[in-house]
Amino acid sequence: MYFEIEKQAIDALNKALDQYDEEIDRNFRLDFPPDPKLGDLASTIAFALTKKLKTSPNLVAEDLVSKIEVPEIFEKVQNFGPYVNFFIDYSKFSKLLLEKVDENYGQLEKADEKVVLEHTSANPNGPLHIGHVRNSIFGDSLSRLLKLAGREVETQYYVNDMGRQIAIIVYGITEMGLKIEEQEGEKIDEKIGKLYFLANKEVDENETANERVSELIQNYERGEDEDLNAVFEDVVEKCVSGIKETLHRINIYHDDFVWEGTFIRNGDVDALVKYFEKEGFVSHEEVDYIDLTFYNIEKEFVLRRSNGTSLYSTRDLAYHRYKATLGDTVLDILGSDHKLSSKQMKVIFEEILREKAPEVIFYEFITLPEGSMSTRKGKFVSVDDLVDEAISRATKEIKSRNPDLTDEEIAPMAEQIGIGAIRFFIAKLSPEKHLTFKWDEALSFERGCASIQYAHARACKLLNKSCKDISTLTIDESWIPNETEKDLVRLIAKFPQVVEDCANKKRVHNITQYCQDLAGSFNKFYKSEQVIGSDVEDTRLILVDRAKTTIKNALDILGVPAPEKM
């Protein structure tokens, strides 16, 4: 709705500007004033005009206001010092808005763009931990956001089946006689993590074990030993299945899982290296590498180990070329430790292959108060533990608030609230901030996600209680919204704008702020206005229904469930 309104305001401003004999840059947009008392849309155009007219900005703004023909949807235009502010006529605007909001509210027009979004892609050498989950939650939320903003999105998980880590696990199985099923842990990925930890210790301390791992890598890459292939594939398959289970618990589903081995087996990696060779980009010392110092990158890009096996980075190049064939934009979510290698990839794509480089969004790490996490050292908090703890805390919380509920009634609610708390907590921070994980901060139920879910549940309860079919109700013609109603209408109206803004910036944390503002506004309305039994009951029920829909759609971007009861 704001799109149309803003356009009308800009048109009116432009018409007023036409009356001056000055050249002004007409490519401007409007802002939201800091306080609703100052209006709904604001322009700073008076500053630009002041420069030409050589008077004070306040006088220019005043003069400008007198020249503006106020469009019908606005009540008035007024200047506050140098700012020219538009006030929406809420008795007209609210009706238009509320009639427009349906279950697809926020869905923007189809954009002609397909995004291939890779996220999570954690090594299948153990369970997902809370360091990885920032990637997953950000990636999944972004994919939901982009879809809502009209893009087509395909999400991929890149499965590292050829890495040294997996070879170490295989060493543990084939040479140390360890069995996955006999390890500690409830889930298969947890057991594999334990096995990895044990095997890794052996490899660290024992030089021949280390050499044996290198041989395993060579043999698997050659791919001729079918028994060995089966062991590798079994480990990876099992670990990925455990990881998937965890992801599903927090509402994350990938469209595709692509194994990196694919690009060895289908010859893409070989072809790529041959191409670099043919074009004269490869230097030879003990290893084959590409010298990037010309592009201001000191670190060389190694193509193959001295024993001839490929490296992650080379296989990754092949993978990214494949992804480029699937869509218009290739987008990766990566930890900031990948910054240098991403820069290398960018240069190789743009300068050597002459192809469009993938777009990358980086995030900083989550560390524990006692230091950074490590699957290798077995030092981490797993996502499964996090989810379990969140659900258990939510259960306790629900019990204390609703002592009458049975365990069967509590369980689904606890899950929705626990998972919401986790996803919201991770999503609300901008990705470039470091985060030290603390249980109490991550799983707080007051003023966090739960209060937003609570607003949704309240709305549901209210609508149920009215026993009316909302779709048959109409807005009262004489209704003039009061301040709390206006505020709620304003926030509902902002939603599509928020979606567009966040999608363009590819940032999801502003959605959490919006959810909080919207829920806050609804709670305020709920507190101060009687709905059932008021003389504008039907109108208010419609408002409640639209607020409910908007909260639900906004939470859905974050993958946070919207409970009907809590």
Added chain:
RNA sequence: GGGCUUGUAGCCUAGUCUGGAAGGGCGUAAGACUCCUAAUCUUAAGAUCGAGGGUUCAAAUCCCUCCAAGUCCGCCA
């Protein structure tokens, strides 16, 4: 040593791209359920936007210098 990121009330944080009226939340203090669920709401106090300089009518935002924290600089991924 070099590169990148971060620094905004006691604490966490938005805003930095695109300069224009410092926004949330926690915590603190005071208050609100005989009335659709108090996981709520109201009010208050709390910020020389890391430091210094520059550009500008205007700087948290742009430029320069410095300080602090994190991170990368593997034939790991």
